[in-house]
């Protein structure tokens with residue numbers, strides 16, 4: 001006898017039961033063994049500033065209270081930091097949370113949404129969950145293809161286009177003149193979700209000036225990467241006030257937690273620590289690049305906290321290298337879309353983690369070549 005239960009909506013019934021990421025914890029459970037180096041999720045192994053940890057410790061006994069659902073103090077601090085109005089800022093549960101709401105705001109059933117083939121998978125997940133139809137544009141020379149994206153937007157009359165700059169998984173970036181030309185050519189009826197998760201580690205030239213009068217651009221950033229607070233789940237978007245106000249209609253007003261508000265404000269206030277992390281990330285990128293070269297592989301230029309390494313053969317070979325690294329307790333990831341999939345992606349880690357990677361990579365390569 002089939003069990004009777006309420007039917008899911010047609011949208012939910014049609015969705016696959018897949019998740020965009022299998023976390024390292026799930027992999028550790030499946031292996032029955034912990035990873036020795038955690039270099040796969042682009043977190044910041046350097047962690048948050050000591051001043052942030054102190055602020056969180058100090059606030060711990062206040063956690064019985066609900067958070068301020070307006071995120072007022074954090075929004076005010078962000079507005080001051082970026083010299084924009086408080087009504088130009090919305091805070092959410094990481095960039096992932098902000099992207100989910102943006103999808104709900106702009107995607108109607110079956111509507112086209114343009115992104116790059118192999119770009120950030122959580123965005124695709126939200127598009128699917130909103131009933132949108134993804135229009136993926138291949139990367140060109142390991143960069144998101146601005147002309148290709150624009151062409152697809154116009155051809156599909158898409159209301160939404162996603163661009164990550166710098167991008168994940170390749171680490172590439174565009175600079176202001178190219179980005180502004182792209183934005184200028186976008187139809188006013190197309191919203192650009194500009195994901196700047198790695199904005200802090202990018203050269204200043206990769207971040208066009210903020211323009212909150214531009215109603216079709218949403219700039220989205222996070223405390224998860226350079227600020228070292230991935231577990232606290234705080235991201236934010238900056239944009240034109242009326243568009244930002246629309247987030248109030250559907251956002252989870254208590255979704256951001258009180259500890260996160262405390263941590264993010266303290267992190268924003270400690271720009272010296274951020275600067276020190278940015279320097280350490282640059283050093284770590286160089287280290288990963290030289291490890292790659294020592295093994296005859298090609299590191300790609302990166303403006304992020306990771307380095308993507310071309311393994312010099314096809315996706316099947318890179319997958320073997322990945323599996324051999326995982327088997328050697330080195331948690332890394334790789335791009336999945338064809339052509340990009342010839343690479344593996346290594347997050348900057350602590351010195352001892354990169355030492356471990358340097359030791360294990362030659363063994364993984366040898367095993368993959370057998």
Ligand SMILES: *Cc1c(COP(=O)(O)O)cnc(C)c1O
Pocket residue numbers: 042093094095096097120164167168195197221222223224230233234235
């Ligand atoms: C890591 C990452 C995110 C996730 O950010 P959260 O604020 O932790 O949700 C979003 N976009 C890109 C491109 C990323 O690499």
